[in-house]
């Protein structure tokens with residue numbers, strides 16, 4: 336996409352690392368966001384619009400029930416030209432830059448704000464977004480509040496050398512004694528709500544183990560492996576430089592393009608439809624399965640868990656679409672053997688999610704309900720790591736997209752926690 340060219344141009348003069356300190360901050364002031372009806376194949380129309388330097392924010396499957404639609408951001412200089420095309424388009428945002436500003440400044444966080452060392456941090460964590468370093472401290476503080484039933488874990492390191500960190504929680508049988516529930520957030524850098532919701536689930540698991548029999552039961556039955564940010568380089572880059580960055584920050588030889596889409600870099604279906612072999616694409620798969628260091632680290636963890644007691648449930652957390660994605664994403668023509676059980680669990684979870692705020696979540700095999708995506712994590716977990724439920728969940732919302740106002744962090748966590756409770760009761 337054209338806008339990426341600006342970034343590449345700037346980094347071409349830098350050395351390999353750290354590019355995050357060198358790039359000018361990307362401004363989205365005056366960008367308008369539209370929801371466009373494609374009346375045909377969305378991908379074709381999006382590529383026609385490339386001349387207008389549009390940013391493809393999301394698109395639905397060409398065969399989806401309501402017809403294909405997609406959301407794009409149009410730079411201020413090209414708004415008039417876009418509107419002259421007279422497409423069926425609805426304005427979602429009159430100024431994307433203003434939306435980004437409205438996300439507010441990051442909240443302060445310090446362990447010293449806890450009443451006592453070993454207390455859980457307060458729920459004010461979910462009132463705003465936070466710097467990456469604060470997330471690391473927050474995970475350590477969660478772990479410290481649950482010392483006998485948790486440990487901090489790492490699953491390899493990112494391209495720029497940051498460890499992929501997380502928390503492992505267990506119940507009364509001790510660690511590594513039960514099948515795994517494996518969650519990871521922020522595979523895609525700009526999807527900030529995902530790490531917050533994954534942290535909210537972790538928080539509620541720890542709180543609930545005190546006196547909530549459902550939580551006690553699930554923690555006594557499964558080992559939880561929770562990694563809220565598995566694309567730390569990209570996440571940091573969205574905080575310092577480009578709020579809408581998606582991929583990791585991997586540099587390759589023979590191209591100035593940066594970044595691999597970690598969620599197209601897995602072995603199952605690698606290189607198929609809905610992924611790109613072009614390093615400048617937002618869905619660049621890499622050149623070989625697992626050649627992004629972040630994917631490689633997650634593969635090692637997944638295979639460890641598969642070999643130990645198996646993976647019961649994997650959820651790769653994304654935004655935004657409000658849909659529970661089952662396998663498969665790489666094909667619309669094949670389905671997991673236990674599809675009926677998966678659909679029943681997803682239907683119950685979606686109904687529970689709607690409880691607190693009437694937020695509607697769709698569900699079904701990813702290729703069918705959203706779009707084809709080859710080389711994604713959930714298909715890998717299903718076919719190559721034996722996960723009984725290999726899922727992706729796309730969180731809120733349908734208006735603000737990636738730039739979800741901080742007032743929606745807690746409600747998003749609350750409704751998803753209701754969905755998780757349904758799952759805990761019905762796994």
Ligand SMILES: [Zn+2]
Pocket residue numbers: 523526652653654
């Ligand atoms: Zn995503």
